[in-house]
Amino acid sequence: MKDIAQALRGWTPEDPASEATIEYLTLEPELFEVVSSHQAGDQRFLVAFDWNTIGGPPGMNRALAVHVAFDPGTHRCRVHARGAPTFGWAGRWLVGRGADPRAVADYRPVPDDPYNLGPGDRAEGLISGQDYGFTRPGSRATRLIEDRVRRCGDRYRFLDSANAYPSFFNGEREATFVLLQDRHPRAVGRRFLIQLETVNVQRATYTITEGGFRTLAQARDWIDGIDAYAGTTPLLSATDPVTGLAPLGLPAPVRDRVAPVQGAATVARRTR
Structure with missing residues (x-):
């Protein structure tokens, strides 16, 4: 998220929601592990993992979708974010805001040593x-x-x-x-x-x-x-x-069968 934090420098948030989102993302950008990112014109779409969720209450949305829209004419920007339970659902929110589904699915490769432990201590799989x-x-x-x-x-x-x-x-x-x-x-x-x-x-x-x-x-x-x-x-x-x-x-699953209501004409025929 550091590249987004740098890209947002000097831009004016268009609304209070954008201002709050920018503050959250840029306060400690290293706490967001970007999984996919792509640019379409003056817009950026990102799927990230939010490290802030570790140690939090169970069920927190650990995936984060971020949509950035720059307006060069006014030098303002709109920055909105939405938490999601999985990367797929974070991508769904971005596609709803105009992201390319194929680009959102283009996940970055995981670093060979994601925990920066060094060649001798490199973890196999996840530590947690x-x-x-x-x-x-x-x-x-x-x-x-x-x-x-x-x-x-x-x-x-x-x-x-x-x-x-x-x-x-x-x-x-x-x-x-x-x-x-x-x-x-x-x-x-x-x-x-x-x-x-x-x-x-x-x-x-x-x-x-x-x-x-x-x-x-x-x-x-x-x-x-x-x-x-x-x-x-x-x-x-x-x-x-x-x-x-x-x-x-x-x-298909069996559906309840409801007896049809008999019309007056049917009843009349049966009583003749």
Whole structure:
């Protein structure tokens, strides 16, 4: 974030929100690990990891989306930021503000020695699962899901997100879930979607799995079934990694059948 802090020097914030955001980002810019960044004309779009979230309350938004718009004519700038539970959802907010989905997905490579420990002490993987800024997608399916999230428009209604379990309980994995209402026409019967993003500490990667539920109560029951201390989650129903819907060929969830109301003409025919 240091390059943005330098780029903002001498520019006047256009509104109080921009002024507050600039102060937050430039006070200690090294606390933001930039994951992706691209420029389009006089605008900059960034996805970053917020180191301020380490040690904070569970469920804090550790990903951060930043949108900077410069106005050379007035030498003013608008700087807005939005926290998100994952990099994919941070990218979704930026795409909604005009970012190129492909550019947002162009993640910077993780440094060979991200902790600056030196050649002899270089860490393999992550020292802690909380070091989310040093992770990258670990599978093609995960990249496809993230791409759908970034391009989803108003398809999903965001309901909840939280840390499922931290890595310090079992040392190998850390997980975050996102609960959504899916407005896709094909999602009838499974409107409530859970995305589970799991960080593999040893590989410094994350993978996303999804599962749909017929009711919000069923989705909440799945969340309640997470064993945070063991670092385990119940199985999620299989989904197509492109659409986020049940794979083709699988039967749709059974819907309640409501008996049709008999009209007066029908009743009259039966009584003749």
